[in-house]
Amino acid sequence: xxxxxxxxxxxxxxxxxxxxxxxxxxxxxxxxxxxxxxxxxxxxxxxxxxxxxxxxxxxxxxxxxxxxxxxxxxxxxxxxxxxxxxxxxxxxxxxxxxxxxxxxxxxxxxxxxxxxxxxxxxxxxxxxxxxxxxxxxxxxxxxxxxxxxxxxxxxxxxxxxxxxxxxxxxxxxxxxxxxxxxxxxxxxxxxxxxxxxxxxxxxxxxxxxxxxxxxxxxxxxxxxxxxxxxxxxxxxxxxxxxxxxxxxxxxxxxxxxxxxxxxxxxxxxxxx
Amino acid sequence: xxxxxxxxxxxxxxxxxxxxxxxxxxxxxxxxxxxxxxxxxxxxxxxxxxxxxxxxxxxxxxxxxxxxxxxxxxxxxxxxxxxxxxxxxxxxxxxxxxxxxxxxxxxxxxxxxxxxxxxxxxxxxxxxxxxxxxxxxxxxxxxxxxxxxxxxxxxxxxxxxxxxxxxxxxxxxxxxxxxxxxxxxxxxxxxxxxxxxxxxxxxxxxxxxxxxxxxxxxxxxxxxxxxxxxxxxxxxxxxxxx
Numbered sequence: 001x002x003x004x005x006x007x008x009x010x011x012x013x014x015x016x017x018x019x020x021x022x023x024x025x026x027x028x029x030x031x032x033x034x035x036x037x038x039x040x041x042x043x044x045x046x047x048x049x050x051x052x053x054x055x056x057x058x059x060x061x062x063x064x065x066x067x068x069x070x071x072x073x074x075x076x077x078x079x080x081x082x083x084x085x086x087x088x089x090x091x092x093x094x095x096x097x098x099x100x101x102x103x104x105x106x107x108x109x110x111x112x113x114x115x116x117x118x119x120x121x122x123x124x125x126x127x128x129x130x131x132x133x134x135x136x137x138x139x140x141x142x143x144x145x146x147x148x149x150x151x152x153x154x155x156x157x158x159x160x161x162x163x164x165x166x167x168x169x170x171x172x173x174x175x176x177x178x179x180x181x182x183x184x185x186x187x188x189x190x191x192x193x194x195x196x197x198x199x200x201x202x203x204x205x206x207x208x209x210x211x212x213x214x215x216x217x218x219x220x221x222x223x224x225x226x227x228x229x230x231x232x233x234x235x236x237x238x239x240x241x242x243x244x245x246x247x248x249x250x251x252x253x254x255x256x257x258x259x260x261x262x263x264x265x266x267x268x269x270x271x272x
Numbered sequence: 273x274x275x276x277x278x279x280x281x282x283x284x285x286x287x288x289x290x291x292x293x294x295x296x297x298x299x300x301x302x303x304x305x306x307x308x309x310x311x312x313x314x315x316x317x318x319x320x321x322x323x324x325x326x327x328x329x330x331x332x333x334x335x336x337x338x339x340x341x342x343x344x345x346x347x348x349x350x351x352x353x354x355x356x357x358x359x360x361x362x363x364x365x366x367x368x369x370x371x372x373x374x375x376x377x378x379x380x381x382x383x384x385x386x387x388x389x390x391x392x393x394x395x396x397x398x399x400x401x402x403x404x405x406x407x408x409x410x411x412x413x414x415x416x417x418x419x420x421x422x423x424x425x426x427x428x429x430x431x432x433x434x435x436x437x438x439x440x441x442x443x444x445x446x447x448x449x450x451x452x453x454x455x456x457x458x459x460x461x462x463x464x465x466x467x468x469x470x471x472x473x474x475x476x477x478x479x480x481x482x483x484x485x486x487x488x489x490x491x492x493x494x495x496x497x498x499x500x501x502x503x504x505x506x507x508x509x510x511x512x513x514x
Contacts, residue, residue, distance in 0.1 A: 238351040
């Protein structure tokens, strides 16, 4: 039976995907019936509450939309910063290499929540000490800054791994064709490396998407914060939190499946 | 307006920092221990030949990996009073010397489920990258499935994926800082505490940052010591031929 099922679902991948999500929701429902029988989803998930959690207050960005906004902006910024850092760590220039290594190792050793606190509380102090003016950043900006600082350390490692995976022959072939180092790097090495890095960067985006829930601590009204606000008002934590858990699961699961598909595709391209 | 540093607050409130450090250690060590066991079981189940066992493991891994850790913590903490439902947790909590059972164990359970999925994926990768010949050779020697897994496959694959597992352990230590959101008094929580008492957040954050650096560096040093002296030495996995 299992063989038949496997072949069937291999042929209909999207169907398999939907079945998975439905199955997990059914499992959750069973769990709720046994462990928490007096849950009342109808009162908790009114259309107003759902609208607030998904899109925030009227006229301003919030909720799940803001979560995606933060994640996308931060991944773009950290892609740029991370590329610079990764190339710096890969390069032969000692001072660049050492400073990039220190940055990457420092940020990879810190918890994200500490980075968020550092940025949120230390920017005014450091700014005040250095420029003798009052530097004020709002929570959203400092959230994006801290995600950029944190994720770029991880992206730098991905970039470095991608650069390392390029065979030496490519450099030599480019040299034979009379290219200078800059041309070699921008025209030959980087495009190939970036293609290999795409799946890893998509999975990094998934983890960033999950990590955006941490800006809860500095009061950005993204998806998780919006849910806790609703929860504080009506105090039905089981219903609210299982709702956001399912939404988070669906988004992250979809994205990680996309990353898996990309990985297969890229592996095929490289091998042929 | 300048900011004048006053590092003496760290000496005044050193007891808070020490308490926080010990709490982080407790969370990390117990969390790493159980996450490794659960992750190994799930990783082995994921590659099992039994369809339903591997299906269960797949659902477990995908489910707990794709929900943010903070959501899991809040879910357990606000929806269930976990220490009241399972009284043995209170005994255990009393044994390791903590006071707020519910907060501590909600954070701990969420950390364990979240990290174990990553460890399971790492172990699955290790098992699948082993040459097939290992399994067949063990079969030829007359070993049954569990013997093969226990003596042949698992030790080699653990050696192979020790690096990713180390980084997951470090991730668990770092993620234990999220326990502050539900009120476990660990290191990050104590930073906020010192900040709110003295308004000296900068100094406290520096000290805590250094402590986290020390913890992660010590963990990776310890893990490479284990790698050097305690894990099996094998050459068969280096070749990677199938």
